[in-house]
Amino acid sequence: MLQRMCSVLITATILLNHASIGMADEFSLKQLPMPGKMVPLSALLEPPILKGIKVDLANPLHLEFILNPGQKPIAQQQMIQEVTRLVKYFMASMTIPEKDLWVNLSPYESKRIIPQSLGLTELGRDLLGQDYVLKQVTASLIYPEGAIGKAFWSEIYKQAARLFGTTDIKINTFNKVWIVPESEEVWENLASGDRGSKKNRRRLCG
Numbered sequence: 001m002l003q004r005m006c007s008v009l010i011t012a013t014i015l016l017n018h019a020s021i022g023m024a025d026e027f028s029l030k031q032l033p034m035p036g037k038m039v040p041l042s043a044l045l046e047p048p049i050l051k052g053i054k055v056d057l058a059n060p061l062h063l064e065f066i067l068n069p070g071q072k073p074i075a076q077q078q079m080i081q082e083v084t085r086l087v088k089y090f091m092a093s094m095t096i097p098e099k100d101l102w103v104n105l106s107p108y109e110s111k112r113i114i115p116q117s118l119g120l121t122e123l124g125r126d127l128l129g130q131d132y133v134l135k136q137v138t139a140s141l142i143y144p145e146g147a148i149g150k151a152f153w154s155e156i157y158k159q160a161a162r163l164f165g166t167t168d169i170k171i172n173t174f175n176k177v178w179i180v181p182e183s184e185e186v187w188e189n190l191a192s193g194d195r196g197s198k199k200n201r202r203r204l205c206g
Contacts, residue, residue, distance in 0.1 A: 032132055038143065039136040046071040048082050050090060065090075085122065092123040103127045105135065106176065138177055 033039050052066035067083055074082070093101060100115035103124065118124035143149040157167045 032129055033136050037136065038140045039133065040140065041137065048074075048079065048086065050086050088121070089123045089126075092118070092121040096121070103131050105131050108174075134177060134179070 048070040049068050050065055051068045054064035054066065056062040056064075065083070065087060067086075069079070096115075096117050100118050103114045103118070104112050105128070106112075113119075114124050114128060118127075140146070141148050142152045144153050156171070160167050160169060160171075
């Protein structure tokens, strides 16, 4: 019960803070923080993101990607690199089985880190890096000497006292923080006499 309380509060702490994880916009392995280093939250970031795909029905392998450039203007060459990276992410996610689209840095599962197929891609490398940063951010947020950490542990001990009548109990502080997709609405514009009209809408659930 107490471990579940910790998990819920950790998740709420991350989700309710209106900030993004630092380094997410310009990630590389060299930028990963050292183990044990405090990682603060960065300002809210809206990076470039793929919003749509145009498929040539006469040549299905010819794809055009629709991009939202994000809120931060960047140089053309940097934008080309960012778009290329996003397209590689997309192509990797389309060719790798869904069951293999995961990474894991649990200290108790050293032989279960990343599927071999995903490990050969930039997507897999960057997912591992972001998982590493997520764990650093989570640990930094609940550090008991910080403002958020003090509030977090105060709530933990308050609930422990209410449930068990004491705060002198062992707490398992090992928790997994999961990132999972929410539902998405996909609009499909079919070529016809009424070009550009929305012909079909399908809801995909993550």
